[in-house]
Amino acid sequence: MSSVLQVTDLEKSFGGVIAASNINISVGEQEIIGIIGANGAGKTTFVNMVTGYMPPTSGSIAFMGESILGLQPRDITKLGLTRTFQIPQVFLSETVFDNLTLAFGIAEQSGWGLFIPLHTEERTVTVDAHIERYQIREYRDMAASALPQGVRKLLDIAMATVRRPKLLMLDEPTSGISIEEKFGIMDIIMNALAEEKTTVLFIEHDMEIVERYVSRVIAFYQGEIICDAATAEAMQDPKVKEFVLGQDKYNAEASGNNGHA
Amino acid sequence: MKGLFDKTFWGLTIGLIALLILNFFLADWLRGIGLQSIARGMVALGLLVLWRTGLISFGHALFFGFGAYAAALLQRIGINDFFVILIVGTAASGLLAYGLGFLLRQYRAIYFALLNLAFSMILWGVLANLEVLGSTDGIGVRPPSYLGIELEGEANQMVLFALAIIFTYLVAVATNLYLRSTLGYMTMAVRENEIRVEYLGYSAERAIHMKYIISGLVAGFGGVVMAFAVGHVDPDSMAYWPISGDFVFITILSGSGNVAAPLIGAMVYELIRSYAFEYAPQVWQLIMGGSLLLIIMFLPDGLWSLTERFKRDKA
Amino acid sequence: MDLQLLAVILVDGLVYASYLFMVAVGLTVIFGVQKVLNVTHGAFYAYGAYLAAQMIGLYYGAEWPAYGGFVIIVLSAAFLGVVFAFLIERGLLKYLYHRDEHIIVLATFAAFLMLEDIQILIWGMNPYLAFQPLAELGTSEIAELTFDNYSLSMIALSFIIAFGLWYGLNRTMWGKMLLAVIYDRELSQAMGINVTAVFLGTFMIGAFLGALGGAYIAPTISVQPGIGVEVIVLAFAVVVIGGMGSIPGALIGAVMVGIARAAAVHMLPEVELFVIYAIMATVLVFRPQGLFAPVQARKI
Numbered sequence: 001m002s003s004v005l006q007v008t009d010l011e012k013s014f015g016g017v018i019a020a021s022n023i024n025i026s027v028g029e030q031e032i033i034g035i036i037g038a039n040g041a042g043k044t045t046f047v048n049m050v051t052g053y054m055p056p057t058s059g060s061i062a063f064m065g066e067s068i069l070g071l072q073p074r075d076i077t078k079l080g081l082t083r084t085f086q087i088p089q090v091f092l093s094e095t096v097f098d099n100l101t102l103a104f105g106i107a108e109q110s111g112w113g114l115f116i117p118l119h120t121e122e123r124t125v126t127v128d129a130h131i132e133r134y135q136i137r138e139y140r141d142m143a144a145s146a147l148p149q150g151v152r153k154l155l156d157i158a159m160a161t162v163r164r165p166k167l168l169m170l171d172e173p174t175s176g177i178s179i180e181e182k183f184g185i186m187d188i189i190m191n192a193l194a195e196e197k198t199t200v201l202f203i204e205h206d207m208e209i210v211e212r213y214v215s216r217v218i219a220f221y222q223g224e225i226i227c228d229a230a231t232a233e234a235m236q237d238p239k240v241k242e243f244v245l246g247q248d249k250y251n252a253e254a255s256g257n258n259g260h261a
Numbered sequence: 262m263k264g265l266f267d268k269t270f271w272g273l274t275i276g277l278i279a280l281l282i283l284n285f286f287l288a289d290w291l292r293g294i295g296l297q298s299i300a301r302g303m304v305a306l307g308l309l310v311l312w313r314t315g316l317i318s319f320g321h322a323l324f325f326g327f328g329a330y331a332a333a334l335l336q337r338i339g340i341n342d343f344f345v346i347l348i349v350g351t352a353a354s355g356l357l358a359y360g361l362g363f364l365l366r367q368y369r370a371i372y373f374a375l376l377n378l379a380f381s382m383i384l385w386g387v388l389a390n391l392e393v394l395g396s397t398d399g400i401g402v403r404p405p406s407y408l409g410i411e412l413e414g415e416a417n418q419m420v421l422f423a424l425a426i427i428f429t430y431l432v433a434v435a436t437n438l439y440l441r442s443t444l445g446y447m448t449m450a451v452r453e454n455e456i457r458v459e460y461l462g463y464s465a466e467r468a469i470h471m472k473y474i475i476s477g478l479v480a481g482f483g484g485v486v487m488a489f490a491v492g493h494v495d496p497d498s499m500a501y502w503p504i505s506g507d508f509v510f511i512t513i514l515s516g517s518g519n520v521a522a523p524l525i526g527a528m529v530y531e532l533i534r535s536y537a538f539e540y541a542p543q544v545w546q547l548i549m550g551g552s553l554l555l556i557i558m559f560l561p562d563g564l565w566s567l568t569e570r571f572k573r574d575k576a
Numbered sequence: 577m578d579l580q581l582l583a584v585i586l587v588d589g590l591v592y593a594s595y596l597f598m599v600a601v602g603l604t605v606i607f608g609v610q611k612v613l614n615v616t617h618g619a620f621y622a623y624g625a626y627l628a629a630q631m632i633g634l635y636y637g638a639e640w641p642a643y644g645g646f647v648i649i650v651l652s653a654a655f656l657g658v659v660f661a662f663l664i665e666r667g668l669l670k671y672l673y674h675r676d677e678h679i680i681v682l683a684t685f686a687a688f689l690m691l692e693d694i695q696i697l698i699w700g701m702n703p704y705l706a707f708q709p710l711a712e713l714g715t716s717e718i719a720e721l722t723f724d725n726y727s728l729s730m731i732a733l734s735f736i737i738a739f740g741l742w743y744g745l746n747r748t749m750w751g752k753m754l755l756a757v758i759y760d761r762e763l764s765q766a767m768g769i770n771v772t773a774v775f776l777g778t779f780m781i782g783a784f785l786g787a788l789g790g791a792y793i794a795p796t797i798s799v800q801p802g803i804g805v806e807v808i809v810l811a812f813a814v815v816v817i818g819g820m821g822s823i824p825g826a827l828i829g830a831v832m833v834g835i836a837r838a839a840a841v842h843m844l845p846e847v848e849l850f851v852i853y854a855i856m857a858t859v860l861v862f863r864p865q866g867l868f869a870p871v872q873a874r875k876i
Binding site (some may be wrong): 317320366368370371372374375376378379380382383384385386387389390391396502503506509510513543545546547549550551553554557558561 | 613668671672673675678679681682683685686687688689690692693694696697704809813814816845846847848849850851853854856857860861864
């Protein structure tokens with residue numbers, strides 16, 4: 001199995017604080033991987049480094065066999081590796097339709113093509129098809145600022161998948177979404193991604209979601225990987241139980257999970 | 262070019278034709294006002310593009326003054342053709358924007374505004390101190406010739422005005438087209454969410470650089486027109502900080518809803534200024550300042566937003 | 577370079593620096609607290625100069641006791657400080673704090689334009705000359721050159737102001753509240769600090785200092801229309817260089833600019849007018865927050 005993403009000895013330190021160390025991961029085609037760990041364990045730092053937003057202190061990152069170390073997020077996106085955000089990054093003043101139209105505009109054009117009108121009939125068809133894929137048609141003409149959280153997340157992911165990335169990293173796709181809606185939204189997302197044969201890594205705190213959608217789990221703790229195994233095995237791993245599950249289960253019981261009713 | 266013929270295009274075209282016809286009947290002083298409106302309106306058009314990107318410059322008198330002095334200096338070395346001066350002056354200003362843009366594109370908010378101010382004051386200082394450029398007295402500018410044809414008095418003014426309107430029209434139409442392209446929508450995108458732009462695969466800084474160059478080009482154009490309109494260039498009327506302030510004044514007065522807005526806004530500004538100066542010279546700044554405050558307080562999206570209200574009421 | 581030239585540059589530079597400091601410090605204080613770049617500050621300066629010049633003229637015309645001119649200067653500035661605080665801060669800025677920062681600057685620009693005309697309506701177009709306090713203090717010789725003691729006294733005044741502000745900020749209750757508001761407006765409010773009062777008080781101090789700058793300088797210049805326009809952009813430059821909101825920054829920035837300008841005037845006059853803006857641009861390029869940016873809390 002050829003590796004889509006190869007991370008070797010990745011490290012990140014901020015002065016004296018070590019945010020990540022000894023990170024070694026190999027991701028194969030079309031794998032669905034869950035990244036778990038307590039808050040501050042280094043998961044988002046990992047995503048930031050892989051997508052070029054933050055430079056690692058040392059180590060190497062290879063995508064499809066080529067090093068992407070030192071590249072800007074925009075270049076890495078163009079190569080086929082991108083991510084979504086814990087807080088959805090969209091254009092709040094614009095409608096869902098306009099958000100995606102611009103995303104397609106940037107993806108489909110380059111160089112002097114960028115001077116061609118953004119809104120074309122062809123593009124409308126493409127955008128509407130994409131909106132269907134994520135089942136947000138009823139919100140098509142609503143401003144992004146007025147969208148419910150779940151729909152905004154879907155929009156964020158829809159924008160990230162405009163370029164049909166080979167590898168997509170989702171940062172807490174269901175955070176802030178009520179329990180009743182979580183599975184529905186994840187189904188939409190994972191189906192859309194499966195259609196495009198996308199390799200997926202996603203950060204999640206909800207273990208039910210992890211168990212349901214991923215085949216492999218990578219657990220972070222204090223900047224290091226403490227377990228990298230198939231889902232069932234990982235959930236039984238004593239270190240995972242102590243440093244991740246225990247905490248998460250405690251969080252779930254104590255606070256009633258992310259402020260749901 | 263299907264996207265070309267929208268309402269704005271037709272509005273601008275009607276305006277063009279109307280003005281070209283009026284040109285034959287206008288009194289000289291009205292033509293003067295028209296030329297000055299075009300000159301300032303052009304700078305404000307550039308500032309509109311930047312404002313949509315979330316940026317304001319407190320120093321666009323830099324490009325305005327640069328263009329104006331370019332015109333004067335070209336005449337000094339013997340070039341008197343309108344077309345050559347206009348193109349060279351505009352291009353020179355654009356080149357300056359290209360160069361400075363590498364630096365400016367890394368700044369946002371108040372720092373962007375102030376860095377522009379600093380550079381404009383550097384130009385002012387240089388112009389005011391250099392004897393060879395006339396220092397504070399400036400340089401005189403003669404009416405231009407047109408492809409070899411020399412004209413006198415009102416005939417020259419009429420041709421100048423007509424050409425200025427035509428070129429302004431072309432720039433406005435082009436800008437409108439630009440704002441409806443992907444790159445044009447990037448103004449909104451950069452203003453709203455730079456991270457998103459980056460992760461969609463485009464460089465926010467590069468987008469800003471391009472808009473900065475556009476603003477420099479049109480401001481230089483405005484400077485050239487002003488030089489001919491007034492017949493004189495000097496540091497205090499072309500590069501001093503209140504001049505930059507006036508450009509921002511017009512931009513906010515007009516609103517950013519449409520490319521026609523700054524052109525109309527500049528005309529309104531010019532008319533208020535002229536009448537205030539004429540009938541109440543001791544309080545003309547009071548009137549200007551007061552109008553700006555009223556707009557800021559009660560019509561924050563500028564005069565153009567009145568057209569939106571009108572449309573909404575009709576519906 | 578010979579010693580005399582060096583001495584001239586140093587003294588001239590420090591005199592100019594104190595003038596710049598007095599004008600800039602008020603601007604930076606207001607920015608620090610209200611986060612507003614207040615263009616009307618130029619009017620505070622101009623009005624200070626005009627009022628002081630006029631009052632000095634009346635005072636000495638009525639032949640009141642000598643050296644009273646200095647009291648007049650301070651009183652004029654204090655009066656204007658209070659008036660402008662109510663006029664500008666309560667009358668205008670209060671309605672605009674929630675708006676985009678560029679719009680606020682533009683609004684103060686509009687107010688500045690209005691004040692320029694009102695100034696001409698009050699005092700007319702002719703210059704005011706109020707040289708008496710200048711003459712009273714006499715002259716001194718430094719390195720075989722003659723300097724006005726009055727100009728030298730400006731250096732002393734700047735230090736007094738700087739010290740006074742330092743003491744006020746760090747050793748008094750009022751100062752501590754100010755620092756809290758600078759650090760975080762919302763949090764201060766949540767802790768029970770009357771931010772409205774702090775805003776008004778700060779503005780009064782800032783306006784007073786701006787007016788004092790103008791009032792104190794009045795005897796050395798020809799007070800006429802346009803001095804406000806000239807000064808405000810210089811003050812902006814000093815504030816940017818020193819760090820917006822920083823008082824030590826305003827001091828260091830003023831000294832840097834003062835010496836640089838004096839050097840230019842005496843050695844390379846062609847660059848005199850723009851050397852200050854070149855420094856401003858340089859600082860913005862390498863350290864946009866200025867040399868001494870005040871504490872900026874990183875939230876989240």
